[in-house]
Amino acid sequence: MAKRTIIALPGDGIGKTVLDEAIRVLDAAGFEADYIEADIGWEFWRNEGEPLPERTIKLIEEHKIGLFGAITSKPKDDAAAELIPALQNKGLIYSSPIVGLRQHFNLDICARPCKTYKGNPLNFIRRSQDGGTDEPQVDVVIFRQNTEGLYGGVEWSSPPDQVYDALMTHPKFIKNFGDVPKEEISVSTRIFTKKATERILRAAFEHARKYGYKSVTVCEKPNVIRETSGMMFKMAKEIQKADYADIQLWNTNIDAQMMWLTKNPENYGVIVAGNMFGDIVSDAFAGLIGGLGFACSAQFSADGIGVFEPTHGSAPKYADFDVSIVNPIAMVESACMMLDFINENEKAARIRKAVAEVIAEGKVKTYDMMKMTGRPDVVEKGAASTQEMTDAIIAKLDR
Ligand code: NAI
Ligand code: MG
Numbered sequence: 001m002a003k004r005t006i007i008a009l010p011g012d013g014i015g016k017t018v019l020d021e022a023i024r025v026l027d028a029a030g031f032e033a034d035y036i037e038a039d040i041g042w043e044f045w046r047n048e049g050e051p052l053p054e055r056t057i058k059l060i061e062e063h064k065i066g067l068f069g070a071i072t073s074k075p076k077d078d079a080a081a082e083l084i085p086a087l088q089n090k091g092l093i094y095s096s097p098i099v100g101l102r103q104h105f106n107l108d109i110c111a112r113p114c115k116t117y118k119g120n121p122l123n124f125i126r127r128s129q130d131g132g133t134d135e136p137q138v139d140v141v142i143f144r145q146n147t148e149g150l151y152g153g154v155e156w157s158s159p160p161d162q163v164y165d166a167l168m169t170h171p172k173f174i175k176n177f178g179d180v181p182k183e184e185i186s187v188s189t190r191i192f193t194k195k196a197t198e199r200i201l202r203a204a205f206e207h208a209r210k211y212g213y214k215s216v217t218v219c220e221k222p223n224v225i226r227e228t229s230g231m232m233f234k235m236a237k238e239i240q241k242a243d244y245a246d247i248q249l250w251n252t253n254i255d256a257q258m259m260w261l262t263k264n265p266e267n268y269g270v271i272v273a274g275n276m277f278g279d280i281v282s283d284a285f286a287g288l289i290g291g292l293g294f295a296c297s298a299q300f301s302a303d304g305i306g307v308f309e310p311t312h313g314s315a316p317k318y319a320d321f322d323v324s325i326v327n328p329i330a331m332v333e334s335a336c337m338m339l340d341f342i343n344e345n346e347k348a349a350r351i352r353k354a355v356a357e358v359i360a361e362g363k364v365k366t367y368d369m370m371k372m373t374g375r376p377d378v379v380e381k382g383a384a385s386t387q388e389m390t391d392a393i394i395a396k397l398d399r
Contacts, residue, residue, distance in 0.1 A: 003033060006036070006338070007060050008038065010037065011069040013315055013318075014319050014324070017386055018069055018070075018332075018386065021386055022067065022328065024394065025332050025335065025397075026335055031344060035067075038066075040097050046084055051094070065342065067308050067309075068098070068334075069309070073096045074094065102147055103147065105301045107300060108145065108302070109199060109299065109300045110145075111142070112282040114138055114139075114140045114141070114286050114295070115138060116289050117294070118359070119360040120290050120359050121365070121369055121370070122294075122371075123290065126263075136264075138285065140265070140268050141269070142270075142271045142281055143270060143272040144272075144278025144279060144281075144282060145192075145200040145274045145275050146275060146278075148275055149275035150189075150276040152190075152275075156186070156187050158182055158183045159182065164185075197235055199302065201235055204271075204272035205240065208244070208270040214269055215248040217251070218232060218236045218250070219272070220277055221253045221255070222234075222253075223253065233251055236251075236272070237249060254281065261285070261288070265285065271285075292310075292368075294327070296336070296337060306338065308341070309331075324387065326368075327366040327368050328386050328390050332351065332390075333355070335351070350397055354397045355396075358392045364384045366384050370383050
């Protein structure tokens with residue numbers, strides 16, 4: 001098979017560290033690729049006023065696959081203050097390059113698997129009926145609509161007249177807000193389109209079928225948010241009936257789902273939701289399987305672009321330690337999702353098995369797995385460094 005070209009997007013802080021480690025694991029698993037490192041993140045914002053340079057976009061456009069570490073983001077004003085002097089006061093406005101990537105390439109499907117590793121000391125434990133403890137085996141994949149909804153960016157404080165006038169045509173607006181001065185109103189819209197809703201629903205059902213999950217749960221709030229959540233659930237019923245009768249369709253409200261989270265997380269399979277609720281429910285399930293050191297993700301567009309990244313950020317607190325202490329597993333698992341995407345399933349399976357074995361054996365644990373506070377001395381106290389965890393995974397890879 002022709003050698004793959006992967007666009008490596010290290011970004012900032014620990015993003016760089018964990019990406020290097022993931023590539024070491026990919027190499028050790030025999031995955032042959034050319035990695036082209038592309039510029040993204042804080043350094044490029046400060047020096048060029050653009051955290052997502054055009055040259056990076058071009059590279060992803062050409063090669064289609066991005067393996068991304070993490071970036072540092074800061075609020076608008078703080079970001080502007082850190083620009084080099086030559087770029088100060090030029091009206092440059094910071095916006096997150098990862099959000100920029102999602103929008104530019106319309107990476108509208110986000111998949112976030114949360115699966116319990118046997119022996120992970122961070123696994124969620126629950127009181128069982130006999131007064132002992134249960135460790136439910138979570139195996140959930142959250143499909144989050146990644147471009148619309150509450151994160152669509154269509155919002156105003158003190159809305160312009162046309163917007164205000166349009167709102168004033170709605171009886172509920174008149175009744176509940178009609179006498180509030182315009183200047184005292186902020187509005188964030190929640191827009192769902194049929195096209196994107198259908199894509200995320202079908203992606204969820206396809207995944208359930210391909211990997212043998214028995215149910216797809218729409219996790220929204222259709223009884224209250226009737227138009228957007230309501231549309232998603234209605235479309236889910238139609239799609240299930242027409243094309244996925246072999247898969248059960250469940251419906252939970254986001255608030256109730258948060259309660260069910262600790263009661264019966266093992267009952268869920270594929271979960272599908274809009275942007276905000278998908279973000280919430282995926283962080284919640286990630287907490288049951290070990291948190292940020294384990295939470296991986298993939299984002300896809302309709303035209304075959306995939307960007308794979310851990311859900312954690314750049315953790316600046318830990319970025320400059322002489323010996324890195326962060327857990328590389330979320331990044332390694334994200335790399336496995338990339339391998340699945342390009343049909344290198346056998347290599348992905350071998351890496352996942354190696355990770356599972358290291359965790360089950362329990363000899364090599366990063367500081368988070370030992371419930372330590374992240375400090376440089378955790379390694380002296382018995383925690384594995386980032387490199388040692390990677391080495392342990394590589395040592396378990398069958399060849
Ligand atoms: P963060 O995810 O970077 O770190 C939060 C805490 O989680 C860390 O202090 C650490 O205790 C733990 N943690 C994170 N990754 C870990 C790992 N691999 N192993 C062990 N522990 C880990 O989030 P924070 O501190 O809120 O944000 C830091 C920067 O990252 C900010 O500038 C933020 O905007 C950015 N960020 C970027 C994201 C991305 O690139 N997709 C996502 C989230 C935050
Ligand atoms: Mg999040």
